[in-house]
Amino acid sequence: MSTSGPREEYGKLLEEAREKVKSGEGRARVLVGTATCGVSAGALKIKEDFINEIQSKGLDADVVEVGCMGHCYAEPLAVIAKPGFPPVCYGYLDDGLVHRLVEDFLAGDDPSYEYALAALERNDVFPTFEDFPRGVYEEKLILENCGYIDAYDLDSYIARDGYGALAKALSGEPRAVLEEVKAANLRGRGGAGFPAGIKWEASLNGGDSEKYVICNADEGDPGAFMDRSILESDPHLVIEGMILCAYAIGAEKGYLYIRAEYPRAVGHVQQAIDRAREKGLLGTSILGTDFNFDLEIFQGSGAFVCGEATALVSSMEGKMGMPESRPPRLASHGLRGKPTILNNVKTFAYVPFIINRGADWFKGIGTEESPGTAVFSLVGKVNSTGLVEVPMGTTLRQLIFEVGDGLRDGKEFKAVQIGGPSGGCLPESALDVPIDFDSLHEAGAIMGSGGLVVMDENDCMVAVARYFLEFTQHESCGKCTFCRLGTKHMLDILNDICRGEGDPETLNLLKELAEDVRDGSLCNLGRTAPNPVLTTLKYFMDEYKAHIEEGCCPARVCRDLILFYIEPPRCSKLCNVCVGSCPTEAIFTRDDGLKEIDQEKCVKCNNCLKACPPEYNAVIKLSPPVLPPEKEKKAK
Amino acid sequence: MSEYVKIVIDGTEVKARRGEKLLWAALENDIYIPHLCAIREEARPNASCRLCFVEVEGTQDPVPSCTRTVEDGMVVKTRSPRVDRLVKTGFELLLSDHDLKCRQCPANRNCALQTIAKKRGLKLKQKRFKPVARNYEIDDSPEEFAFNRNRCVLCGQCVFADRRENETGVIGFAGRGINRVVTTFQDLPLAESICRKCKVCVDVCPVGALYYKKSPE
Ligand SMILES: Cc1cc2nc3c(=O)[nH]c(=O)nc-3n(C[C@H](O)[C@H](O)[C@H](O)COP(=O)(O)O)c2cc1C
Numbered sequence: 007m008s009t010s011g012p013r014e015e016y017g018k019l020l021e022e023a024r025e026k027v028k029s030g031e032g033r034a035r036v037l038v039g040t041a042t043c044g045v046s047a048g049a050l051k052i053k054e055d056f057i058n059e060i061q062s063k064g065l066d067a068d069v070v071e072v073g074c075m076g077h078c079y080a081e082p083l084a085v086i087a088k089p090g091f092p093p094v095c096y097g098y099l100d101d102g103l104v105h106r107l108v109e110d111f112l113a114g115d116d117p118s119y120e121y122a123l124a125a126l127e128r129n130d131v132f133p134t135f136e137d138f139p140r141g142v143y144e145e146k147l148i149l150e151n152c153g154y155i156d157a158y159d160l161d162s163y164i165a166r167d168g169y170g171a172l173a174k175a176l177s178g179e180p181r182a183v184l185e186e187v188k189a190a191n192l193r194g195r196g197g198a199g200f201p202a203g204i205k206w207e208a209s210l211n212g213g214d215s216e217k218y219v220i221c222n223a224d225e226g227d228p229g230a231f232m233d234r235s236i237l238e239s240d241p242h243l244v245i246e247g248m249i250l251c252a253y254a255i256g257a258e259k260g261y262l263y264i265r266a267e268y269p270r271a272v273g274h275v276q277q278a279i280d281r282a283r284e285k286g287l288l289g290t291s292i293l294g295t296d297f298n299f300d301l302e303i304f305q306g307s308g309a310f311v312c313g314e315a316t317a318l319v320s321s322m323e324g325k326m327g328m329p330e331s332r333p334p335r336l337a338s339h340g341l342r343g344k345p346t347i348l349n350n351v352k353t354f355a356y357v358p359f360i361i362n363r364g365a366d367w368f369k370g371i372g373t374e375e376s377p378g379t380a381v382f383s384l385v386g387k388v389n390s391t392g393l394v395e396v397p398m399g400t401t402l403r404q405l406i407f408e409v410g411d412g413l414r415d416g417k418e419f420k421a422v423q424i425g426g427p428s429g430g431c432l433p434e435s436a437l438d439v440p441i442d443f444d445s446l447h448e449a450g451a452i453m454g455s456g457g458l459v460v461m462d463e464n465d466c467m468v469a470v471a472r473y474f475l476e477f478t479q480h481e482s483c484g485k486c487t488f489c490r491l492g493t494k495h496m497l498d499i500l501n502d503i504c505r506g507e508g509d510p511e512t513l514n515l516l517k518e519l520a521e522d523v524r525d526g527s528l529c530n531l532g533r534t535a536p537n538p539v540l541t542t543l544k545y546f547m548d549e550y551k552a553h554i555e556e557g558c559c560p561a562r563v564c565r566d567l568i569l570f571y572i573e574p575p576r577c578s579k580l581c582n583v584c585v586g587s588c589p590t591e592a593i594f595t596r597d598d599g600l601k602e603i604d605q606e607k608c609v610k611c612n613n614c615l616k617a618c619p620p621e622y623n624a625v626i627k628l629s630p631p632v633l634p635p636e637k638e639k640k641a642k
Numbered sequence: 643m644s645e646y647v648k649i650v651i652d653g654t655e656v657k658a659r660r661g662e663k664l665l666w667a668a669l670e671n672d673i674y675i676p677h678l679c680a681i682r683e684e685a686r687p688n689a690s691c692r693l694c695f696v697e698v699e700g701t702q703d704p705v706p707s708c709t710r711t712v713e714d715g716m717v718v719k720t721r722s723p724r725v726d727r728l729v730k731t732g733f734e735l736l737l738s739d740h741d742l743k744c745r746q747c748p749a750n751r752n753c754a755l756q757t758i759a760k761k762r763g764l765k766l767k768q769k770r771f772k773p774v775a776r777n778y779e780i781d782d783s784p785e786e787f788a789f790n791r792n793r794c795v796l797c798g799q800c801v802f803a804d805r806r807e808n809e810t811g812v813i814g815f816a817g818r819g820i821n822r823v824v825t826t827f828q829d830l831p832l833a834e835s836i837c838r839k840c841k842v843c844v845d846v847c848p849v850g851a852l853y854y855k856k857s858p859e
Contacts, residue, residue, distance in 0.1 A: 043838070090666075164788065221676075252683065309818075326815065330686055331686065331688070331689035331709045332689050334686075369721075410699045461752075479819065479820070480819065481819070482816055482818070482819040482820075483819065483822075484796075484817065484818050484819040484821065484822030485690045485822070486689070486690045486691075486692050487690070487691055487692045487732050487735050487736055488692050488732060488735065490796075490819060490820060490822060491735040491736070491738055491739060491771075491774070491820070492731075494737055494774065494819075494820050495735070495738065495771045495772070498771075498772055515770055518731075519731065519770075522728055522731040522732075525703060525724075525728060526690065526692050526695070526731065526732055528690060529693070530688055
């Protein structure tokens with residue numbers, strides 16, 4: 007053994023990093039959230055604005071890009087950390103507000119709390135995010151650094167003890183890492199919840215010396231963006247987790263399979279790999295030991311099915327991204343025939359915590375069978391959309407009404423879609439289901455990769471099922487009979503129902519077919535594609551029946567079953583707004599000066615309904631699409 | 643260890659080579675299980691036609707017998723209400739986009755779909771699903787044979803035979819989902835492709851999608 011072990015090597019890095027971070031602490035810093043969520047809300051422009059304002063005032067302050075803090079509803083976001091003040095987070099930024107903050111807070115000493123969302127440290131003046139109702143329920147582990155550290159700067163990760171778990175692991179046996187992960191009962195966060203430790207152990211059995219570690223960052227579910235945010239905000243956490251896995255199983259090569267539609271994630275991860283390599287955390291002789299491991303990014307082309315383990319590996323081998331029958335499993339027969347460990351981004355992200363703090367600590371969070379936290383992208387009709395992390399076992403009700411702050415515009419909750427296209431729609435009666443792998447499965451949904459879409463009274467559950475089926479049918483690779491043709495016929499039937507066509511037999515057929523596609527398909531794309539249909543049939547049968555028996559879409563969504571109607575008593579002679587809003591000139595002014603819609607010309611675009619001023623609210627949707635009787639009388 | 647294992651299929655004890663897949667063990671013992679895509683020489687089963695379901699005692703759900711390796715003492719049922727239901731649906735799904743003009747088909751009376759229907763008492767018509775029209779043009783560019791993709795069940799037998807015979811495969815799968823087809827590189831007519839007219843693909847087609855223009859004597 008050389009005199010300088012991994013801990014000593016790491017100690018040097020840690021000292022350097024702490025010093026560097028400390029040297030910046032005397033200065034004011036502006037942290038702008040520039041993960042994809044921030045960027046799409048204009049964060050790059052906000053960053054420029056800060057830089058320009060700061061320069062024009064000749065101030066001494068750094069502007070730093072950080073990732074996503076999870077408060078996506080309030081993007082663009084920035085944190086201002088000024089010595090002498092608690093760091094404060096501001097949301098809904100625009101150029102005016104940036105000007106004001108620079109002038110009042112950076113140049114002056116007024117933190118402008120009236121514009122602040124929260125402080126980031128406890129203080130006597132202003133509440134922190136933990137004081138939010140959601141703070142009670144949230145417990146941030148793998149999101150802890152997200153939005154707080156400079157995603158481009160390895161030192162800011164190390165300064166928060168980053169790569170400490172690696173140094174600890176490297177000073178012990180690989181087996182110890184494996185045993186810790188096994189004891190922690192860390193379950194895969196990519197959907198199925200398979201215990202990671204058991205998978206890792208299986209890769210040891212083949213006796214093959216060449217092995218691979220792959221991180222699944224394909225994240226193809228509509229509405230899901232947790233993995234992207236983590237990679238953009240804290241890439242080293244995932245990298246450290248992968249190195250730990252490689253050490254445990256004896257792999258020398260690893261890949262991050264990231265979809266090409268995530269250019270920022272790809273960029274962040276690539277520079278993180280480069281920085282880690284420069285500091286001897288990747289490559290040969292990691293932290294001075296004889297352990298070698300390197301990472302490469304493989305960009306996936308965005309087929310949903312390529313997130314499936316065997317299809318992902320096929321696509322990396324240059325073949326069509328199509329699933330294969332299992333066994334053999336990847337752990338014994340994976341990439342290029344070698345033992346391969348594939349885990350989700352989040353699964354890897356937990357590993358450094360488990361190594362640092364121990365399996366018992368990890369098992370103290372969450373439930374017995376599903377220890378740890380769950381990360382969701384909470385979207386849809388809730389007030390506070392964003393990225394949330396709660397302990398397993400939190401109920402859906404707490405997540406939606408406390409963390410998500412309830413439904414928008416006081417609307418009534420109807421359903422929550424959980425688990426993406428492979429998941430299910432659960433009704434109000436299922437809201438007290440605790441969030442863990444097994445309870446959700448029992449309720450007919452799945453944890454999935456963590457997309458959670460909240461729906462209200464204006465969402466039609468038949469149309470929702472149709473939407474997801476359209477997605478899976480489109481993403482079916484076509485290899486096996488049930489998925490290729492079964493999803494096609496399910497979609498056809500749903501399309502019919504959305505048009506009000508069908509009879510009770512149609513619903514039986516849909517259910518039977520859905521069950522057979524579930525039981526008969528080759529891979530989990532087909533096997534789970536029926537979930538949105540089966541759960542909506544189970545919990546929202548009334549809506550299906552209304553469509554086919556009464557030609558009525560109760561949520562007034564399905565176009566063929568609605569018409570737009572201007573209620574004469576509410577319409578005003580003095581207003582012409584709807585007429586101008588109509589793209590097909592379907593709205594005309596009647597002899598009495600009120601407006602009316604020519605149903606022949608109407609394309610149901612919804613413009614008039616939106617345009618009609620709130621004081622009248624005269625445009626309504628009717629389903630079934632029949633005009634009220636007095637209207638008919640008059641027309642004669 | 644003996645080279646053989648004993649398993650029970652439908653109440654009859656049979657011998658099967660160790661390591662063999664259930665499907666082949668059954669067929670070798672004259673026990674019929676419907677199948678289209680299975681290829682014995684392939685190391686990894688295709689498992690794509692989803693017709694060879696059986697029940698294995700101790701396994702909760704029906705499994706495709708092409709994917710399950712025999713084990714000593716295994717107890718297997720080739721028929722059960724769940725197996726029959728899956729096979730029926732799978733078969734009807736395949737019929738739903740198959741060109742069902744049997745009388746005009748050169749494979750008539752020598753067609754794997756007809757065999758399945760006969761052995762399992764299924765109809766060669768189905769009413770549950772709306773027919774999916776594929777409307778592919780027939781490729782009759784080769785002199786002796788032609789390819790009608792509207793009859794193709796995507797079993798992959800032709801692709802496998804072609805790969806075995808020709809160093810560079812001539813045909814392969816292309817397209818995704820409902821648009822999955824067997825075709826040549828760049829979708830060229832066979833006569834314009836690198837096809838050497840060896841016809842191994844025609845010989846293995848179970849449903850008359852690849853067929854001789856004149857039936858061989
Ligand atoms: C159609 C389909 C898409 C999938 N997409 C993803 C994905 O985007 N990310 C992911 O981690 N797992 C995905 N999975 C699950 C993977 O097959 C695999 O179970 C997972 O990556 C294993 O990692 P884990 O044990 O850490 O969850 C998908 C599965 C299917 C069937």
